[in-house]
Amino acid sequence: MKGENFTIWTFFCLEGFSRYQKLEIVLFVFSLVMYLITLLGNSTLLLIIIIDSRLHTPMYLFLGNLSFMDICYTSASIPTLLVNLLSSQKTIVFSGCAVQMYLSLAMGSTECVLLAVMAYDRYMAICNPLRYSIIMNGQVCVQMASVSWVTGCLTALLETSFALQVPLCGNLVDHFKCEILAVLKLACTSSLFIDMMVLAISVLLLPIPLLLICISYIFILSAILRISSAEGRNKAFSTCGAHLTVVILYYGAALSMYLKPSSSNSQEIDKIISLLYGVLNPIIYSLRNKEVKDAVKNLLGKYLCIKH
Template sequence: MQGENLTIWSFFSLKGFSRYPKLEVVLFIFSLVMYLITLLGNSTLILITILDSRLQTPMYFFLGNLSFMDICYTSAFIPTLLVNLLSSQKTITFSGCAMQMYLSLAMGSTECVLLAVMAYDRYVAICNPLRYPVVVNRQVCVQMAAVSWVTGCLTALLETSLALRLPLCGNLIDHFACEILAVLKLACASSLLMDVTLLVVSVLLLPVPMLFICISYVFILSTVLRISSAEGRSKAFSTCGAHLTVVVLYYGAALSVYLKPSSSTSQEVDTVISLLYGVLTPMLNPIIYSLRNKEVKDAIRKLLGKVSLHRTRESL
């Protein structure tokens, strides 16, 4: 449907992996398994941080937020991806596309800020342990988490509203989801406001938090190396190592997609990176924290023990 200068599309077609029809069933199984593991792992992590009193600390409060974000992020696009992988008509409505774009941007942006907040939490816990209960108290934790969510949601709202107001000369998105860069390629003309907004938000939410994380860990590493106890060093490296692994996975993939020359790689490579970034990272987060953290493993065993005991009682 066309107006004078603006084409309004009621739906979009998602190109996705349609050029490789033989791989679509394999990708469906891969994405479905990863999604189910993501839901199970992150839901379990949220549950144990609520039920286990030993895990009701700032670090696990932020970890619970991270897990909830990962569930929302993957749920924004994987269900649509799964349907389209088995469908001949790979379409999404305009409102569905707008919601998908907004949720993906909001959760991704929030996670960027939250990972920096978690680095600050580890910095205070290791470098100023005596002041930690005062500096990072419950109220401060809630405030920092709220800032992360508000920042992510507002920047996503700005980017999404600007992107969807641009006149589009087509409705075939060369991606498996309504990813903002893929949608912007359909614009009839470039928008300086959109380009500047995207650049400023990308810089503020990617290199800046990453620089803050790096500086925090320089101080953390310096402090850890001065710890005389081998057990103390091991515990510090364990909690920080899990966080650093998540940071490297998340920022590495995000930087490769959003802060690179547009002609440096093909769209196919970008699509594959986006799939791995969107499916694997949220799935790996709870696994990384569980494998490297004795407290989390103990809490999971305790939860599983309660579940098996409850089932035994019901069977009797």
């Protein structure tokens, strides 16, 4: 293919779920409802964490970052999906595709590191409770959260900048968003450098943080089993339940998409996994966290008292 003039695409067509036209209205309603719940739930969670001084702890600092990240992650792709589900022309301009790809990668990569940081926080809280407040002080927590954001944003910038320079022999993306692997499938020629870069970053941000999370929870489980009272064990388990649920959901989805064999023909499954993760993951913490629900009740109680 040497000497061939490659087309510089100004827009992309997102195939999305167009193969299932009869289900597009159902998918639109489901996605819209879950997106609104995501925005409302995470915005409320951020507001509660800021207002309620009892939640000014390391766990909720990281949880606030996770909520903001989830708002950005879903807002990068779901609005485009909603528009395209009702439109006959399911397109996105090049600049919009670049922004969408970057935000999805940045938020996803940041979450990888942040989930590992949160696992370490739970390890310190349960295994070293007497030294917890000293080690996990405000400055350290801010630095750990900052490292998560910087790592995620820089790796996403690297991947996006190289992916968008690859010559493409088509503009029909077999996804409902500009997902990097779906876009790279349009490449005219395979690039060993791009493939190795995506693989290296995937290994850096998926198996390694997951290994650290697993090690943290081995120590956490050992410490919990040594607690004599059932109430103490239940309380320790409850502080880890929501985090573990998010870890399983996130890494299950990410590993199935980024570290599977290249010959695997499961693009439709990838789209469904990506959609479910995008709309379900953000509300897990707010639904499973007792302290958050109590804080919401207290805030509503104060509001009703003032109103009366």
